[in-house]
Amino acid sequence: MNVVEMKNISKSFPGTKAVDAVDFYLKPGEILSILGENGAGKTTLMKILYGMHTMDSGEIRYRGRPVQIKKPADAINLGICMVHQHFMLVSAFTVADNIITGNEPCKGIFVDRKKEYQTIEDLIQTFHFNIDPYTKLGTLSVGEQQRVEILKTLYREAEVIILDEPTAVLTPNEAKDLFVVLDQLRQRGKSIVIITHKLKETKAIADRVMVLRDGRMIRDDVDPKQATFSELSDMMVGRHVELGVVERTRKKGEVMFSVRNLSLEEKGQKLLQDINFDIRSGEILGIAGIEGNGQSQLLDCVTGQKRPQSMTVIVNGKEITGNPNAFLRSGLAHIPEDRNVMGLVPTMGISDNLILGYQDTPEFSNHGLLRRQVITEQAEALIEEFLIKAPDAQTKVGALSGGNAQKVVVARAISKCPNVLIVAQPTRGVDVGASEYIRGRIRRLRDEGAAILLISADLDEVMQLSDRISVMYEGRLAFETPADVLTDVELGLLMTGGSPEELKGTVHEY
Amino acid sequence: MKKPVLAFVLALTVGGIMIAVSGYNPFWVYYQVFALAFSSPKNVASVLAQATPLMFSGIGYAIAAKCGLVNLGLEGQMLSGAMTSALLGVYLRGLPLIIHLPICILGGAAAGGLVGGLTAYLKNRFGAREIITTVMLNEIIALLVTYMCNDPFRAKDSIWGMTEEIAVTARIGKLMKNTQLTYAIFLAVILGIVLEIVLKKSTLGYKMQVIGQNLRAAQTAGIQVNRVFLVSFALSGAMAGLCGAVMILGVNYKFIDGFSDSYGWSGISVAALAAYDPLMSVASAGLFGVLKAGSMILNRMSSVPKEFVSVIQAFVVVFVAAPRMVDSIISLNWLRKCFRRSVRAAGRGGKT
Numbered sequence: 001m002n003v004v005e006m007k008n009i010s011k012s013f014p015g016t017k018a019v020d021a022v023d024f025y026l027k028p029g030e031i032l033s034i035l036g037e038n039g040a041g042k043t044t045l046m047k048i049l050y051g052m053h054t055m056d057s058g059e060i061r062y063r064g065r066p067v068q069i070k071k072p073a074d075a076i077n078l079g080i081c082m083v084h085q086h087f088m089l090v091s092a093f094t095v096a097d098n099i100i101t102g103n104e105p106c107k108g109i110f111v112d113r114k115k116e117y118q119t120i121e122d123l124i125q126t127f128h129f130n131i132d133p134y135t136k137l138g139t140l141s142v143g144e145q146q147r148v149e150i151l152k153t154l155y156r157e158a159e160v161i162i163l164d165e166p167t168a169v170l171t172p173n174e175a176k177d178l179f180v181v182l183d184q185l186r187q188r189g190k191s192i193v194i195i196t197h198k199l200k201e202t203k204a205i206a207d208r209v210m211v212l213r214d215g216r217m218i219r220d221d222v223d224p225k226q227a228t229f230s231e232l233s234d235m236m237v238g239r240h241v242e243l244g245v246v247e248r249t250r251k252k253g254e255v256m257f258s259v260r261n262l263s264l265e266e267k268g269q270k271l272l273q274d275i276n277f278d279i280r281s282g283e284i285l286g287i288a289g290i291e292g293n294g295q296s297q298l299l300d301c302v303t304g305q306k307r308p309q310s311m312t313v314i315v316n317g318k319e320i321t322g323n324p325n326a327f328l329r330s331g332l333a334h335i336p337e338d339r340n341v342m343g344l345v346p347t348m349g350i351s352d353n354l355i356l357g358y359q360d361t362p363e364f365s366n367h368g369l370l371r372r373q374v375i376t377e378q379a380e381a382l383i384e385e386f387l388i389k390a391p392d393a394q395t396k397v398g399a400l401s402g403g404n405a406q407k408v409v410v411a412r413a414i415s416k417c418p419n420v421l422i423v424a425q426p427t428r429g430v431d432v433g434a435s436e437y438i439r440g441r442i443r444r445l446r447d448e449g450a451a452i453l454l455i456s457a458d459l460d461e462v463m464q465l466s467d468r469i470s471v472m473y474e475g476r477l478a479f480e481t482p483a484d485v486l487t488d489v490e491l492g493l494l495m496t497g498g499s500p501e502e503l504k505g506t507v508h509e510y
Numbered sequence: 511m512k513k514p515v516l517a518f519v520l521a522l523t524v525g526g527i528m529i530a531v532s533g534y535n536p537f538w539v540y541y542q543v544f545a546l547a548f549s550s551p552k553n554v555a556s557v558l559a560q561a562t563p564l565m566f567s568g569i570g571y572a573i574a575a576k577c578g579l580v581n582l583g584l585e586g587q588m589l590s591g592a593m594t595s596a597l598l599g600v601y602l603r604g605l606p607l608i609i610h611l612p613i614c615i616l617g618g619a620a621a622g623g624l625v626g627g628l629t630a631y632l633k634n635r636f637g638a639r640e641i642i643t644t645v646m647l648n649e650i651i652a653l654l655v656t657y658m659c660n661d662p663f664r665a666k667d668s669i670w671g672m673t674e675e676i677a678v679t680a681r682i683g684k685l686m687k688n689t690q691l692t693y694a695i696f697l698a699v700i701l702g703i704v705l706e707i708v709l710k711k712s713t714l715g716y717k718m719q720v721i722g723q724n725l726r727a728a729q730t731a732g733i734q735v736n737r738v739f740l741v742s743f744a745l746s747g748a749m750a751g752l753c754g755a756v757m758i759l760g761v762n763y764k765f766i767d768g769f770s771d772s773y774g775w776s777g778i779s780v781a782a783l784a785a786y787d788p789l790m791s792v793a794s795a796g797l798f799g800v801l802k803a804g805s806m807i808l809n810r811m812s813s814v815p816k817e818f819v820s821v822i823q824a825f826v827v828v829f830v831a832a833p834r835m836v837d838s839i840i841s842l843n844w845l846r847k848c849f850r851r852s853v854r855a856a857g858r859g860g861k862t
Contacts, residue, residue, distance in 0.1 A: 359717065370711055370712065
């Protein structure tokens with residue numbers, strides 16, 4: 001018998017049908033991967049099961065009997081738990097305290113510490129979690145914190161565990177550890193749902209794959225061992241997409257972009273320490289690293305947003321100083337890491353967003369007045385060239401899908417033919433088709449002679465695009481290598497602070 | 511545009527309830543207010559005269575709001591503009607009208623602009639929130655001008671706090687005899703149009719809108735936010751200063767202590783109803799002019815209190831500022847909830 005059955009589930013948000021008459025089932029002791037692009041309805045469907053969204057119509061059965069799930073507490077009582085992409089943990093608490101929060105074992109009005117530690121130690125033992133329950137959460141790595149989240153669900157006696165994009169924040173090594181944990185849970189009869197858009201991990205761990213597209217269920221019986229990457233991606237996107245195109249640079253020129261002696265200290269913390277690099281014309285330098293190791297600060301400094309204690313930036317032989325505007329004018333374009341917060345004004349139209357930062361150039365303004373005609377014409381041309389799906393140039397950017405909104409940011413930067421392009425997270429929250437397109441455009445700009453700095457939390461992306469890879473760890477560029485020399489596991493080791501000497505050991509293992 | 515209209519209708523409803531509570535038929539009162547306002551050319555002039563200062567302060571609030579700034583200092587900026595133009599009008603003598611009047615008008619605008627600029631400076635330099643500093647400056651300026659018109663600049667033979675009358679060469683001409691309607695209304699309309707163009711067509715206006723709608727994106731794109739704040743706040747203050755100046759130079763001819771009928775504060779309601787659009791603020795000020803003039807005429811004829819207009823003004827702001835409250839009132843969800851609750855209660859009652 002199936003643990004969970006959902007029949008004919010529909011859910012609309014204003015303007016969109018997020019989930020459209022979807023059927024869902026989950027067998028005991030299986031790992032199901034729900035695959036789909038951003039906005040396909042995967043998370044919405046699971047949030048309905050977890051009680052965070054209420055469905056418009058449909059029926060949920062748990063172990064064969066119909067249930068009403070109106071709020072997360074209902075789901076938890078049934079044994080359905082969800083681990084969110086952003087962890088819900090208190091970093092000042094110990095691991096054990098985090099686990100019991102919300103379900104404290106009580107003795108009168110006091111927390112029954114003895115019972116608490118006993119239960120949790122038992123749990124850690126049974127599932128081989130390898131975590132010390134007495135350490136402060138803040139000292140744990142992201143992968144360990146995720147295990148605490150999973151422990152929390154086990155403590156609440158979950159039978160069904162839903163994981164939303166569980167590997168988005170993990171290094172490849174940590175992802176492997178997670179899969180070991182998930183395998184343990186499967187062996188003990190727990191049912192697990194992974195929401196993801198990554199094909200690699202789907203194939204690595206899932207027993208069965210369900211594909212969603214535009215709120216509708218496409219398949220729910222795909223065998224991941226049989227299906228190929230390209231078949232899975234085509235099901236997800238609805239048409240054929242060439243995946244993982246790799247084309248390294250053919251022609252490297254002179255040094256176009258140099259950063260020297262970059263150090264940044266804030267509130268007594270050394271966030272960046274003595275960073276130096278050169279990028280040649282026609283070259284992409286990728287920065288690999290786990291988020292929070294100084295990448296954001298590096299971005300802020302080399303685009304002029306922050307003034308570090310020391311830094312020399314040279315673009316095409318000329319030193320730049322001053323505000324972000326000065327950096328922009330010297331031919332340094334920027335694709336910011338969070339498009340909705342930093343890159344776009346969602347309440348303004350596409351044409352207005354396409355001149356953001358360039359509004360004072362003679363191309364777009366004349367004696368302080370905007371050249372509306374030129375701006376609209378440019379917007380129409382770019383919408384066509386970059387295949388931005390929108391009714392017209394005045395469409396509000398907030399109404400576009402993630403992929404199309406990102407194309408607006410990319411089009412703005414690339415259309416100015418910059419000497420240097422700083423790209424951060426170019427395909428975060430962007431569908432597969434648009435991601436490949438955007439990567440193609442970045443490569444094209446390189447081939448036209450630009451120097452490109454790529455910062456991405458997605459290691460696969462860094463490995464696919466870069467001609468050279470630098471590993472960032474705790475505010476330093478710890479290691480540099482040409483592309484195609486190290487594997488993702490080796491890079492992952494360096495990203496977590498491993499030294500190149502250790503690397504030699506692992507190279508032999510694989 | 512739909513939201514402000516809804517807010518206005520809801521505010522009329524609240525005002526209507528107040529009228530009903532004081533024992534009058536709100537429909538009759540509203541009908542009378544609008545009918546009286548347009549019943550004679552003189553009354554129309556009175557509507558426009560009431561609307562004129564509101565146009566200036568409304569545009570002033572709007573121009574700062576577009577940039578994400580909350581200028582609660584319109585009243586103080588207005589008073590400083592009024593005092594400055596009054597002093598220039600009284601103590602500058604022997605100039606022809608063509609020079610004297612523009613000096614007085616510009617002086618008022620400059621004074622308001624300076625006070626507004628000071629607020630922006632405090633915000634940029636020290637991170638002082640403009641909501642706090644503007645309100646505090648209002649208080650300081652109000653007391654300062656009271657002191658000025660009571661002591662150093664008090665008219666010789668007056669027992670009240672007021673300045674001497676301004677020179678004839680400093681007066682704005684009347685558009686219609688025996689009314690308060692002056693040529694200043696043209697200045698308001700022209701400035702409304704000019705600022706509308708600045709906002710929609712210029713790079714400055716573009717930057718203001720980007721800042722107002724996404725400050726982080728503006729900073730990331732290298733827009734010099736502090737400079738735009740300064741310009742925007744100075745413009746806003748200058749409009750408020752003009753509001754005070756035209757009241758002195760066109761209507762009162764002297765600075766009288768406590769002359770302001772909240773001309774500055776009213777700008778907030780006017781701009782809110784206009785969805786913070788300069789040109790629409792002109793129209794919105796006209797609407798408030800109808801309410802103010804109409805209720806004043808009605809108040810002279812019957813004893814209907816004219817204060818309900820202030821209630822409407824205040825509630826426009828409340829309803830514009832609380833869009834979700836308006837949504838829930840409009841969607842009638844609360845009614846449905848009440849209904850369901852009472853049905854459930856009735857059901858429970860039936861069982862026992």
